[in-house]
Amino acid sequence: MSRRNYSQFCGLAHALDVVGERWTLLIVRELGSGPKRYTQLADTLAGIGTSLLATRIRQLEADGIVRRRLATDQPSSTVLYELTAAGRELAEAIIPLAVWGARHQMDDADVDNEAFRAEWVLGFLVAGSEGVSSDIDGMYEFHVDDSVACLRVRDGRMSVKTGACAERADVVVQMTRHVVASIAAQRTTITEAIAEGAITTQGEPAAVARLAAIVDGRIYSRLHAG
Amino acid sequence: MSRRNYSQFCGLAHALDVVGERWTLLIVRELGSGPKRYTQLADTLAGIGTSLLATRIRQLEADGIVRRRLATDQPSSTVLYELTAAGRELAEAIIPLAVWGARHQMDDADVDNEAFRAEWVLGFLVAGSEGVSSDIDGMYEFHVDDSVACLRVRDGRMSVKTGACAERADVVVQMTRHVVASIAAQRTTITEAIAEGAITTQGEPAAVARLAAIVDGRIYSRLHAG
DNA sequence: CTGGATCCAAGCTGATACTG
């Protein structure tokens, strides 16, 4: 009944005792961009199988990382899964790992053969809140191929949500996944890509420039630090 | 032959394709505190089994995270495993996850029944280099129960090594694992523990105070941020 | 000291079928 565990008095070992099994961290990633329904998770996590997904969610609930909630605005008794406070901290804690993966383990060959979502690639922009000055606020809508996600910056913190922005976005940008791949791999910057026309933008030029500064500054301070 | 993979164009998914299997990240953690021999790894990672360890090391080598090297100062042809540049970046990227685990998933009940090493608990002090002003240098030797590790701070960066400091340490501190557990869980600070006599110190009072400020400041800025 | 080989147990995948 009790899961396999490492039995080491070490933060990493304890973290992996809880979220080290296959699929578990990807579920946390999914819920990091807003509450989701069971079938939404099953769709996005292609290959998990309904039985294993149910098991993983149960484990995450038992460990206080995920909470189930009844959607109030939905017609029937639709269940929503959302992160607890500890779960949100976990979702932030894995961002450096995601950035590492984007930088070191993703190459162009993958782009066309893999599943893709805009919110997955926005994730690495949310790398910590301390770098963004708290007077920059904004809603930025990203269209990558046919996928849409919303990046919100407020009070020096960033958050990502699946789908279009709820309110009107300050800036709407459109690009292909190949452009995203180039930026992730640091072969180009968002500023360059906009200048070259690889990214089309709608919105005030000042707001666009602000977004570009955030993203490029973020990427460089993060990845060129080491 | 090729490993199971998630097939998602996402940094986290790609990172987990490479280091998501059981034991892999713990091997990276071990090599984060200095190069190690095969048997050292096998000893520390109790339960892994020699065959699986060999497989994991081979995978990490193939993925450019670990490199093998012949120890020049050793008698025979002893092999040493060490992290590559990408591996060191990975070791840094998983520190927030380790901090999360220490904060949320470790409680007192574990302390006596689990394996323990001083370098494991020093790991969460190394949480990023940007917080330490670059004029603080020092070598701090930690004795926790019978385990010894060395924390070095230089040029605003921290690093952890297994065993006693190579050079003479500025400060030597001695404590039990229970005190470490209390600090990790934020039930006390290192400053308080020293004042109460739960930690004994050797070295100049000014250097001790500097260490205390580093550790306590680091913990609080990291964990009270969210 | 560094692993390879082996055997068995545990975990994962995929499919299908069934319930409130």
Added chain:
DNA sequence: CAGTATCAGCTTGGATCCAG
């Protein structure tokens, strides 16, 4: 829609023994 149940087949992991 939101799961649970089951089951066969495959892949991984664990433990022990053994070889260069």
